[in-house]
Amino acid sequence: MGIRRAQSKIDWQNRLPQRTWPRKLPAIGNSATEGIAIMAAQGTAVKGWQGQFEAAQVARAVNVVCMKWGDRYGAFWVNRLFGMVKRNTTWNVRFVCFTDHADGIRPEVECQPLPEVTFDKKLGKYWPKLGLMAEGLGGLDGMTLFLDLDVVIIDNIDAFFTHPGRFLIIREWKDPQLGYGNSSIVRYFIGQESNVLDKFYATPPEVIVETYDSKEQNFLTKAVDEASFWPEEWVVPFSIACLPSNRVIRFFTTPKKPVTGKIVVFYGSITPESALRGEHQRNKRVAGGLHLRPTRRRFGPARWIADYWRE
Incomplete structure (x- = not known):
């Protein structure tokens, strides 16, 4: 050791x-x-x-x-x-x-x-x-x-x-x-x-x-x-704070900026980059039906991310 x-x-x-x-x-x-x-x-x-x-x-x-x-x-x-x-x-x-x-x-x-x-x-x-x-x-x-x-x-x-x-x-x-x-x-x-x-x-x-x-x-x-x-209101997960839990509804949802929070955390297959596009990561396949696979979309583009995620 x-x-x-x-x-x-x-x-x-x-x-x-x-x-x-x-x-x-x-x-x-x-x-x-x-x-x-x-x-x-x-x-x-x-x-x-x-x-x-x-x-x-x-x-x-x-x-x-x-x-x-x-x-x-x-x-x-x-x-x-x-x-x-x-x-x-x-x-x-x-x-x-x-x-x-x-x-x-x-x-x-x-x-x-x-x-x-x-x-x-x-x-x-x-x-x-x-x-x-x-x-x-x-x-x-x-x-x-x-x-x-x-x-x-x-x-x-x-x-x-x-x-x-x-x-x-x-x-x-x-x-x-x-x-x-x-x-x-x-x-x-x-x-x-x-x-x-x-x-x-x-x-x-x-x-x-x-x-x-x-x-x-x-x-x-x-x-x-x-x-x-950390205080829970400071750190919010994108998948919970910005998206509905129902994955079918997600497909028709545009993620909103969290009402509270100082930092948004991404985990799993969703990243700021993919959330901004409104797509699943390109090396993954979306579960839930063949009709979803061509676009790999899981939700609408979270365009507000571009206001913060920049140099």
Whole structure:
């Protein structure tokens, strides 16, 4: 386990040859003074999440991170997420993308190599997310907000930085009584949850399959010491908040912008891109009849998404 733990503390500078990784000032901020404030907050010697939380409130400084690996998501997903964050916060943000392919990502985004997590492939593909819990992640420190690439920010997100709590995650909408989280939006403090990786490597894969349904977000929610959930009115799922539950009626429905919510979360086969077109993802087939397959439509185009999901 010691060897595997050491793998999570890799030499971040040597993983990706495509770009260099300067410790530059954050891209989101209105002055050099703001940038200095961020670096000061991230370099604080304060120990414990409470002290780091208070330091972040004083400096109004936070890390916002995302991950991109493989070929499912292109660079424009990162660029649009950066644009949405920039437009919807008054805080000083250091925006970092952990990726295996940095080409095409706008220069204001600080790209770093993916944290290394060794896992059995039969567990699925999302377990690299656990690498975000590594101590010393990418030279970062302090309060950090992780966002999936396929979220759409529709309102100011400052409250995600001021809400108290050590580890905050979305309450999973399916079977909420189980107490699991959805890891599309997670706020935590760098290094404070590094024991998650120890627990992961100490847990046999068959136990993860049986107990956590092979889902990293289920394991993560139970592995951290103090998990809390975001207020339900802040984070809304597109499939529930914007669409009727009846799939036949959906076919004749144009999704409306949610009445409440700061961030819209997409899961399953629907993405902001496919919702904007009003189509099912092109590599899937719509269930429910041959007459639906030529267009692959599931609902009318949600054109309001274009107002928010942009650089």
